[in-house]
Amino acid sequence: MLPTRTILLASLCLSLAAARVESQSPAAMAGDSMAAQVTRLADQYVTTLLRTFPETATWEGLPGHDHDRLDDNSLAAVRRWQDFEDRLLSQVKQLDGNALTGRQEWVTYGFLREALEASVGTRICRQELWPANQMSGWQVNYASLIRLQPVGTARARAQALARWGQLPRVLRVETANLREGLREGYSTPRHNVELVLAQLDSLLAAPTERSPFFAPAEQDSAPEFRARWTRLLERELRPAIRRYRDFLASEYLPHARDAIAVSAHPQGAACYAARLRSLTSLEWSGAEVFKAGEAGVRERERLAAAIGERLYGTTSLDSIRARQDRLPPSSRDQVLAHTRAMLSRARDSLPRWVGRLPSAEVIVEPMRSYEEATGSRTTSRRPRT
Numbered sequence: 001m002l003p004t005r006t007i008l009l010a011s012l013c014l015s016l017a018a019a020r021v022e023s024q025s026p027a028a029m030a031g032d033s034m035a036a037q038v039t040r041l042a043d044q045y046v047t048t049l050l051r052t053f054p055e056t057a058t059w060e061g062l063p064g065h066d067h068d069r070l071d072d073n074s075l076a077a078v079r080r081w082q083d084f085e086d087r088l089l090s091q092v093k094q095l096d097g098n099a100l101t102g103r104q105e106w107v108t109y110g111f112l113r114e115a116l117e118a119s120v121g122t123r124i125c126r127q128e129l130w131p132a133n134q135m136s137g138w139q140v141n142y143a144s145l146i147r148l149q150p151v152g153t154a155r156a157r158a159q160a161l162a163r164w165g166q167l168p169r170v171l172r173v174e175t176a177n178l179r180e181g182l183r184e185g186y187s188t189p190r191h192n193v194e195l196v197l198a199q200l201d202s203l204l205a206a207p208t209e210r211s212p213f214f215a216p217a218e219q220d221s222a223p224e225f226r227a228r229w230t231r232l233l234e235r236e237l238r239p240a241i242r243r244y245r246d247f248l249a250s251e252y253l254p255h256a257r258d259a260i261a262v263s264a265h266p267q268g269a270a271c272y273a274a275r276l277r278s279l280t281s282l283e284w285s286g287a288e289v290f291k292a293g294e295a296g297v298r299e300r301e302r303l304a305a306a307i308g309e310r311l312y313g314t315t316s317l318d319s320i321r322a323r324q325d326r327l328p329p330s331s332r333d334q335v336l337a338h339t340r341a342m343l344s345r346a347r348d349s350l351p352r353w354v355g356r357l358p359s360a361e362v363i364v365e366p367m368r369s370y371e372e373a374t375g376s377r378t379t380s381r382r383p384r385t
Helices: 005-019 026-052 054-060 074-093 104-125 138-149 153-166 167-184 191-205 212-219 225-253 268-280 286-312 317-323 332-352
Strands: none
Touching: 026 104, 054 104, 054 138, 054 268, 074 104, 074 225, 104 268, 138 167, 138 191, 138 212, 153 212, 153 225, 153 332, 212 225, 212 317, 286 317
């Protein structure tokens, strides 16, 4: 996911805030015009992004935004966003980033240009045509997003009903996009589709009040809202999810690709390179990444052997692993307790290392049952382009 759109948004917001500090020296005045242009373009990017992808404001907890729409995942919407990116990138490229050296706007310029170039570069992957994924598909991300849906007031409840009433439309479009992907030679690997199906089967099997999509009614127990949400879930959302699930099983899975590597896609090798560039900002080849990975594994094995010799009197990795397998925690509850204890120790030590502490708590919670055997909760936000 690319660098994620929301990480770039947060970085841009921070750099924009810093960029609005008054210039501190007369020499800096010469770059004021250029700096103002960069700030204007970055403001335009953030404003358009939040309007185009309304889910982002909910993910980030941004104040002053409505929470009544899901993103438009249609191919037409993808093209509109890409046209905007192209126009904005053209304007950014006309600016001389070197003229901003030493100014806060140089950071804004760098983030903005990287965000645009990375997104444009990964278009070759056509990700909008094969979004089914057990790690970051809608069934995972939306089950997390819905827990962040504001409720508690009449206006918030109305927005929640309006937003999630759009899920059937999103799934109809998702189905159309997947069909178009098959027609053009793009698909998710077969095994990944099977994992998505397992997730959907488990999700659909859950009783209404234990469904992850029941979260708003858990957080706002107003009787009328709870009744309306129950009807929405049972009469609209569940049937839409089932239709999507049946499409995957009967129409998509038989034609999904057997190959795991993205090179099986049209221009797949170029897609791999573009994704690598977008994730790292480095112009590395796949071979260079593999070589660096091998070196990293060797270094970690060396460190593990040194620790094993100190603790167990052996440098054999097999022996060290065998000893580790016998150590607690071994059960689900023990893993949670152990992780929370580590988090508590880390929190207690923060003041020794960090001056300004976050006010929000880090929460450790078990994965939802329908994800446990098939995927991993992701904090990345669902890409639409």
